[in-house]
Amino acid sequence: MGWLAAGDGYEVALVEGRVAARATAGRAAGRQLKSLPKQVREHPETERLRRFAEWLDRHAAACVAQVDTWMVSSLPVPTALVAEVWPDEAWQSVLRDLVVVGDDPEEAGFLRDVTGSGELRVVNLDGETVRLSPVTVTLPHPVLLPDLEDLREFAAELGVVQRVEQIHRATWTRPAGLADRSVEVTEFARGRFASRFGLAARATSLGYRVSGGYVTCAVRDAGRAVGASVWIGEPYWDGETETGALTWNDREGRRLPLREVGPVAWSEGMRMAAALYAGRAVEEGEDA
Structure with a gap:
């Protein structure tokens, strides 16, 4: 987003999610100011940017919540939908580097890019970038990933940081030999x-x-x-x-x-x- 006029001698813009100002005249022309002058703080353009920043924050939070729901429930998501939202920076930052599975459940990898035609570019455990074009894509819950430990190690090598907690999510496996009539777990009771x-x-x-x-x-x-x-x-x-x-x-x-x-x-x-x-x-x- 570019700089917008906000009264005589000043411009405003969103910088790292916050409203910033810079002078357009005098010695400080072109330099970003450490704080907003009073006339800039009260300018309508500044208020519009604040509201836009708040909307961006809500939108980013909504993207995280939606993708978390897809992952926790391992819901199949239409690949066409992923391709449609990918150009949106908020969606892309959440989806990038999540482990995805296409038609073959044995071929899991980290999502790195999506083309406009719906082709997924995924880095697999062999370090190869493969191209997938499934009708739907799944973001598996980590307890369902048989190669979870390998994926964690490979993620560390790649420097992967996931916005939605997936591969580093704490998981528990149901123990074998549970009694037929058991209906509750007391391991975390009496806290x-x-x-x-x-x-x-x-x-x-x-x-x-x-x-x-x-x-x-x-x-x-x-x-x-x-x-x-x-x-x-x-x-x-x-x-x-x-x-x-x-x-x-x-x-x-x-x-x-x-x-x-x-x-x-x-x-x-x-x-x-x-x-x-x-x-x-x-x-x-x-x-x-």
């Missing part, structure tokens, strides 16, 4: 918090939903809608509270036996419970 309000605030800051007495997250696992939940106490109680057990429910609200919980739903539920538990009050001293 003590000074107040329910504080625990609920932590959940919200982590991006989870607080509904009634539970913290919840919704996941699509192999096309099936599943909800994970952790009890945090009665909604209007603001005294000391503890995290409860982790459970999963289907769309109809039926509590799922642990053996029926899919790999993505298991991993995301455990990730949520662990993140909540990590903020617990920890006692210090010999008797802690």
Whole structure:
């Protein structure tokens, strides 16, 4: 974006997401100023740029949220859609370097470019750039990637930084030998918090939903809608509270036996419970 006139002797522009000004006359002509002069701060052009910057921030956040949803649920995304949004800097910064899979689930690689015709350019684990033209592309949840450790090592070599946490996302694998009637996980239960309000605030800051007495997250696992939940106490109680057990429910609200919980739903539920538990009050001293 270029510089725009903002009164006599000044111009404004968005620089790294913030409104900046520069003088157009005198000794400082052409130099960016450290702060906005009063007449520039109150100019209509400055206000329009501020509003535009706020919109850009909201747009960038929306892109991250949408791509995170695609990845967590491993939803197939039309390649034509990816090609359409790729020229948008906000979309591109989120999609670039995510691990994608086309028609062959064994050929995962890092997305580096997308052509206008919908051709994906992907760097595979052999270090080769391959061209893919699938009808849909999937951004797999990391628990579904058989070569996850290799991808992590290769990403370090390439200097890959992902805007959406994918390959470095904490994952949990459902253990074998679970009892048929087991319906809850207590590994992250009994985490003590000074107040329910504080625990609920932590959940919200982590991006989870607080509904009634539970913290919840919704996941699509192999096309099936599943909800994970952790009890945090009665909604209007603001005294000391503890995290409860982790459970999963289907769309109809039926509590799922642990053996029926899919790999993505298991991993995301455990990730949520662990993140909540990590903020617990920890006692210090010999008797802690």
